[in-house]
Amino acid sequence: MTLGRSRQRFPYWFLVPALVVYGVVVIYPTIAGGVYAFTDWTGSRDGANVTGLANFGAILEDPDAMAALRNTVVLAVAVTIVQTVLGLGLAITLHTRLATRNVLRTLFFLPAVLPPVIIGFLWQYLLTPSGPVNEVLGNLGLGGLAQNWLGDSSVALWSVVGVIVWQNVGLTMIIYLAGLEGIPVELNEAAAIDGAGWWRRLRGVTLPLLMPATTIVVSLTLISSLKVFDQVFVMTGGGPGYATETLSLTMYKEAFVSGQFGYSAAVALVLTMLVAAFALVQLGATRRFEVRT
Amino acid sequence: MSPSTKRTLAVALATVLTAAGCGFVNSDDEDAGASGKVSAFVSTEQQLGLSSLHPKFEQSAGVTFDLTAAPTADLNEQLRVQLTSGTAADIFRVSPGLSSPVAVGVLGGQGELADLSTADWTKSMSADMRGLASVDDKVYGFPVGQNAIVMAYNKKVFAEAGVEPPRTWSELLTACDRLRAAGVVPISAGFTGGVYLQFWVYALAASLVYGPEADLNDRMLAGEVDFADHAAWTTTFEKFLALREYMTPQANGVSSDQSTADVAQGRAAMQLMVSSGLPALFDGSEGGAADFGVFALPATDDATETRLPVAPDFLAVNKNTNNLDQVNEFLDFLAEPANVKSYVETLGMLPALDVVDDAKLDSLEPVLSYVKDKRTTPFANYLWPNGDTQQRLLQSGQQLLADEIGIPDLLGQLDAEFDKGTP
Structure with a gap:
């Protein structure tokens, strides 16, 4: 006996409430945000005038927005490269029979579970010119390396990069550790029997087989660092001057400080496009090198 | 019941439940206007000030007060x-003038606020205050109090250096020299984010710019x-930079909390701040308020030319309130x-x-x-036609302090924002 077509479809009607909620909470705001990007809406009840591409033209002519775009790209690329390399290094180092490996894994992963805002306040204090970091450097006889970490525009962006990497490198390490667990021991043993040294085995066996993990790591890191907000907002507020201003921060300031919701939506759209473009290029590039056992 | 009827009922029920859950369906509780419940959304400071007053009003007027508070920055974002x-x-709570998207001048101009011009208390407002609370001569803001930009100093540090609160610019420079010779940072400066940097501009401009030319x-x-092209503005920033040598080194990388703590614990002598920040300073010292004094920042060598920058803190009334009579009664x-006084x-x-005139x-x-x-x-930014001029000062002021731009560059940038007018 078969159920009638209408009875087969009946359970799907119970999806309607969830779809309605999803539509109201996600789909509608997303589309509305995209539409507002083409208006001069200031948040008032009077509505908005359609201004076409004027907001995007204004972004291109706004030196602050272009500085934010440049900072965003530099920060994202730097965080992705440094975090991936360091995370891989930590994972390889701790994928050994080291007695303290579990303790070390926990310690390195710990910052990743803390809220970024807390991390921001913590490092804002640590990086004060008279703060603990410069004090430790001075006590080690490295006072010449002491910096105005968050107050010097030539250093501040790199300080933010360092803090973000410090917080998230543990997560990268965990992903790589999972990848390393998936590499059959026999492959490395066979390569060793064939005379391959550690470096040769790393290049010829481990890294190629870790490419799927690398794809995940680079994707997650790139996307999260392109839209970074919390740490920058707390530690520098985009300063000194515009040295650490990112697109997310510009988006926030334009909407909630200046009341330019239309312009802010345009910045958000640019950021979305940027994230999508970077993600697509990166996925295409890394997947090409993926090999499977 | 046929399958199609069941289906229709299921969808209708699910949709109604969803809509109710999302708040699309009003409940009786939300019909606050008819029940005499007055809602208020104020800053955390205002909440403290109102904490002993609104219960008295509730008793006398028979109105229930629903008070919600948030830090000013969060409130501005949500309002x-x-x-x-x-x-x-x-x-x-609304900001004075046109200083933000939720300032009294902006919201009043957009028709979001109730006109309070006929209230008796408007006769007790100064002309400056009235200007910051009005749009087209209609008053939209009720001033609950006002803050001032003051120089707060550590009395013990001043005494140990043999320094008295200065009354003139020259006395200020002399005091700074003596304090530096005594081994303390004369002026504590924490300019991360630029918020505390702007106070210097407003305090100097009060005496140099707006005092002489109201x-x-x-x-x-x-x-x-x-x-x-106005020499007094150039002088304002020149004097700010002249004090840089006495300020906390690398101030762009120091938070305002840190700089306040430095004064509280005697590592630095004084800090320019809004008076609402004084309790935080007092909390940082065992002796509390008794350990500190305040004075108005002098900017010239004639003490009578010194002006004190002040800024009102406003409450405004929603034009669409159902409780206008009770709210007016409350004001x-x-x-x-x-x-x-309370x-x-x-x-x-x-x-x-x-x-x-007898407040303690x-x-x-x-x-x-x-x-x-x-x-x-008034604070200068409350006179400016938009909030972007202030925002530019916050960020480009840091660049000026770091010698990345010059005074003419900064003044040009401020002009560009000022000339955009009110959005």
Whole structure:
């Protein structure tokens, strides 16, 4: 006996409430945000005038927005490269029979579970010119390396990069550790029997087989660092001057400080496009090198 | 029941439940206007000031008060959205002038606020205050109190260096030299984010720019003069930079909390701050308020030219409130001399309505004469036509301090923002 077509479809009607909620909470705001990007809406009840591409033209002519775009790209690329390399290094180092490996894994992963805002306040204090970091450097006889970490525009962006990497490198390490667990021991043993040294085995066996993990790591890191907000907002507020201003921060300031919701939506759209473009290029590039056992 | 009927009922039921869950269906509780419940959305400081007053009003007027508070920055972010979505409270905190998207001048101009011009308490407002609370001569803001920009100093550090509170620019420089010779940082500066940097500009401009020319802002708005071609603005920033050598080194990388702690613990001698920040300074020292004094920042060598920058803190009324009578009654209640006194004494603020002259404000005693003698000016940013001019000052001011741009560059940038006018 078969159920009638209408009875087969009946359970799907119970999806309607969830779809309605999803539509109201996600789909509608997303589309509305995209539409507002083409208006001069200031948040008032009077509505908005359609201004076409004027907001995007204004972004291109706004030196602050272009500085934010440049900072965003530099920060994202730097965080992705440094975090991936360091995370891989930590994972390889701790994928050994080291007695303290579990303790070390926990310690390195710990910052990743803390809220970024807390991390921001913590490092804002640590990086004060008279703060603990410069004090430790001075006590080690490295006072010449002491910096105005968050107050010097030539250093501040790199300080933010360092803090973000410090917080998230543990997560990268965990992903790589999972990848390393998936590499059959026999492959490395066979390569060793064939005379391959550690470096040769790393290049010829481990890294190629870790490419799927690398794809995940680079994707997650790139996307999260392109839209970074919390740490920058707390530690520098985009300063000194515009040295650490990112697109997310510009988006926030334009909407909630200046009341330019239309312009802010345009910045958000640019950021979305940027994230999508970077993600697509990166996925295409890394997947090409993926090999499977 | 047929399958199609069941299906229709299931969808209808699910949709109704979803809509109710999302808040699309009003409940009786939300019909606050008809039940005499007045809602208020205020800053955390205002909440403290109102904490002893609104229960009294509830008792006397038989009205239930629903008070919600948030830090000012958070409140500013939320209020615009609440107004647009029709969920704003009956009464809420607004910024003075045109300084933000939720300033009284902006919201009043957009028709979001109730006209309070006929209230008796408006007669007790100074002309400056009225200007910051009005749009087209209609008053939209009720001033609960006002803050001042003061130089707070550590009495013990001053005494050990043999320094008295300076009354002139030269005395300020001499005091800084003596304090530096005594081994302390003369001026504590934490300019991360630029917020505390702007106070220097407002304090110096009060005596150098707006004191000598009370109508300057009107002339700037009329396009007769601008930042770049007015010598007093250049002097303001020159004097700010002249004090840089006495300030905390690398101040752009120091937080305001850290700089306040430095004064509280005697590592630095003084800090320029808004008077609402004094309690945090007092909390950082075992001796509390007794360890600190305040003075108005001198900018010239004639002490009578010193002006105190002051800024009112406003409440405004939602034009769409269902409780206009009760809200107006509440504002009349707050404007009573005893309640003005209670509010400002609780928060250590200056009275904003000219109905009290015996408020006990120990920590601000040294600057009260400026208010009595009407030697005050509004914070400069509250006179400017938009919030972007202030925002530019916050960020480019840091660049000026770091010698990345010069004074003419900064003044040109301020002009560019100022000339955009009110959005």
